[in-house]
Amino acid sequence: MTTNLIEAKDLTKHFPLNTGWFQEKKVVKAVNGISFTIKAGETFGLVGESGCGKSTTGRLLNGLIPLDSGTLLFKGKDLSKASKNEWKKYRPKMQMVFQDPYASLSPRMKIKDILREPLDIHHKNMSSAEKNKRVEDLLDKCGISKFHLNKYPHEFSGGQRQRISIARALILKPELIIADEPVSALDVSIQSQILNLMKDLQEEYNLTYLFISHDLSVVEHISDRVGVMYFGNLVEVATKEELFTNPQHDYTKTLLSSIPQMVPKAKRKEA
Numbered sequence: 001m002t003t004n005l006i007e008a009k010d011l012t013k014h015f016p017l018n019t020g021w022f023q024e025k026k027v028v029k030a031v032n033g034i035s036f037t038i039k040a041g042e043t044f045g046l047v048g049e050s051g052c053g054k055s056t057t058g059r060l061l062n063g064l065i066p067l068d069s070g071t072l073l074f075k076g077k078d079l080s081k082a083s084k085n086e087w088k089k090y091r092p093k094m095q096m097v098f099q100d101p102y103a104s105l106s107p108r109m110k111i112k113d114i115l116r117e118p119l120d121i122h123h124k125n126m127s128s129a130e131k132n133k134r135v136e137d138l139l140d141k142c143g144i145s146k147f148h149l150n151k152y153p154h155e156f157s158g159g160q161r162q163r164i165s166i167a168r169a170l171i172l173k174p175e176l177i178i179a180d181e182p183v184s185a186l187d188v189s190i191q192s193q194i195l196n197l198m199k200d201l202q203e204e205y206n207l208t209y210l211f212i213s214h215d216l217s218v219v220e221h222i223s224d225r226v227g228v229m230y231f232g233n234l235v236e237v238a239t240k241e242e243l244f245t246n247p248q249h250d251y252t253k254t255l256l257s258s259i260p261q262m263v264p265k266a267k268r269k270e271a
């Protein structure tokens with residue numbers, strides 16, 4: 001039986017718009033009452049055009065921003081009612097990978113220190129040797145050799161930097177990875193390498209992904225199920241196969257008809 005890692009019900013987040021002193025208060029309905037589940041071990045793709053609320057949804061899931069209303073269960077635990085201390089316990093189980101690895105990696109830290117930092121904070125009793133081994137092993141799994149441990153982020157290519165960000169996201173052995181446009185800044189050839197790495201890591205570490213992207217061909221490549229967002233609402237959730245062969249919602253049909261260029265299937269398999 002597959003269990004739900006995430007059960008989200010009526011998640012809502014509105015942001016106030018500053019319209020001046022005497023005007024009525026307006027809000028941006030960034031996330032406007034959405035419900036979905038993410039099963040343990042699956043990749044749930046979240047698509048939709050810019051500003052529809054994808055990143056806000058991701059940030060609500062790991063508590064980076066508080067919910068206005070709704071319930072959020074993580075492995076059955078109601079995080080919408082969790083205290084700060086409880087969030088501290090759960091947040092390491094949910095890690096984020098962002099679009100721009102250069103912005104998310106400290107420029108003045110060596111990559112071995114970037115990876116060790118979360119271990120120093122969360123595993124105070126782990127020996128130094130054990131930490132170093134975990135760092136080396138994980139970087140190796142992510143395709144970065146230990147000969148690069150003393151290098152700084154700027155010494156790597158964009159694709160390598162994203163490998164390092166992914167390794168850092170995995171260092172605390174999380175269960176959920178919230179990947180917000182993780183390949184959008186990369187060349188298409190590099191994109192498929194990173195997507196394939198993410199698939200391999202998912203299998204090896206039994207990871208669950210929330211994969212956010214505006215790019216349907218990327219989402220098709222990696223997702224098991226897909227949610228389509230439109231102006232703060234989730235208008236359709238379906239398996240990848242259903243969504244791409246038999247879209248139900250008019251907005252999904254519009255999105256599918258506007259895919260600029262699909263990578264040929266044969267090429268995708270070998271990449």
Ligand SMILES: Nc1ncnc2c1ncn2[C@@H]1O[C@H](COP(=O)(O)OP(=O)(O)OP(=O)(O)O)[C@@H](O)[C@H]1O
Pocket residue numbers: 015016028029030048049050051052053054055056057214
């Ligand atoms: N902290 C904030 N304060 C005010 N408005 C915000 C804030 N964060 C997001 N918004 C607004 O909420 C809406 C949804 O933004 P969000 O970043 O979630 O969209 P997105 O789907 O991730 O877009 P993109 O594809 O461009 O990354 C947008 O109108 C955005 O301007």
Ligand SMILES: [Mg+2]
Pocket residue numbers: 054055056180
């Ligand atoms: Mg976004």
